[in-house]
Amino acid sequence: MGEVTAKTTTRPRTRSDYEEFLYREAMLLDQWRLEEWYALFTPDSVYEVPTMGKARDATPDSALFYVADDYARLRHRVDRLLKATAHAEWPRSTHVRIVGNVIIEGSDENGTQIMCSIVTYRSKNNFTDTYIGHAYYTLVEEGGQLKIRSKRIQLGMNSLNPHGKISIIL
Numbered sequence: 001m002g003e004v005t006a007k008t009t010t011r012p013r014t015r016s017d018y019e020e021f022l023y024r025e026a027m028l029l030d031q032w033r034l035e036e037w038y039a040l041f042t043p044d045s046v047y048e049v050p051t052m053g054k055a056r057d058a059t060p061d062s063a064l065f066y067v068a069d070d071y072a073r074l075r076h077r078v079d080r081l082l083k084a085t086a087h088a089e090w091p092r093s094t095h096v097r098i099v100g101n102v103i104i105e106g107s108d109e110n111g112t113q114i115m116c117s118i119v120t121y122r123s124k125n126n127f128t129d130t131y132i133g134h135a136y137y138t139l140v141e142e143g144g145q146l147k148i149r150s151k152r153i154q155l156g157m158n159s160l161n162p163h164g165k166i167s168i169i170l
């Protein structure tokens with residue numbers, strides 16, 4: 001179905017390169033291609049979703065998080081979600097993710113920091129839930145391809161009601 005990660009290149013990355021990477025990541029999640037999605041992360045990566053109202057610089061050591069996964073924990077999450085015993089997602093819900101307002105915040109020795117707005121629609125059992133927020137990434141070059149060193153979703157909602165749970169990967 002086409003290449004999932006950015007092409008190998010020696011030229012500087014453009015906004016378009018980063019946007020294409022984010023759009024393809026969303027596509028992998030929408031299509032429940034979780035193994036390919038997991039392959040986008042570096043071995044030192046973190047994936048975090050703090051509870052609502054937490055500051056952007058909150059840490060799992062000092063605040064409650066819905067998700068605070070390192071690479072190994074993310075592997076476990078993917079394995080669990082792919083099993084039929086993951087009752088919250090079996091049968092799987094239908095997802096549509098929209099990524100927009102992509103901003104390159106800067107680069108340093110850790111990678112390139114990207115921020116974008118996100119909307120995730122999840123439909124299951126005749127209900128469609130909407131999750132809104134911002135995603136903050138640190139992306140790095142690894143083997144000439146973009147990889148995720150960190151991803152944090154800051155939900156822009158005051159509660160999860162009527163959602164009540166996050167069983168999907170935003």
